[in-house]
Amino acid sequence: MFGLSEIAVILIVVIVVLGAKRLPELTRSAGKSARILKAEAKAMKKADTAADGQVKEGKVVEGRVVDADTASPDDRTGWPPPRH
Incomplete structure (x- = not known):
């Protein structure tokens, strides 16, 4: 995409x-942003790990297909709306 020469020109x-006056402020801001991003990524990784050290798995929810024309009113969730 971009080569080294294009990045240098940019x-x-x-x-x-x-x-030159705003460059130190810009680099400080970029450094703070990088530290915040790193800390948030570490916190998310820590939250995904259970207390016993195993990675938590996502909960699997099984679904079923319901035909809107033949389903009982108890089976209907309201979406898609019934056809009239």
Whole structure:
């Protein structure tokens, strides 16, 4: 997609546009964002692991296909709406 030379040109343009005064602020902001992202990813990974160290599995819910014309009123969930 992008080669090294294209990325270098983009970085030079960003430095010129933003100026040298805003560059440290921009890098600090990027660093904070990266730390927050890393901490959130670690928290999500920790939440997916059970207390005994095993990874929690998702709950499987079995469904069934119901024909709207032949289903009893108890089987209907309201979607799709009944045909009139």
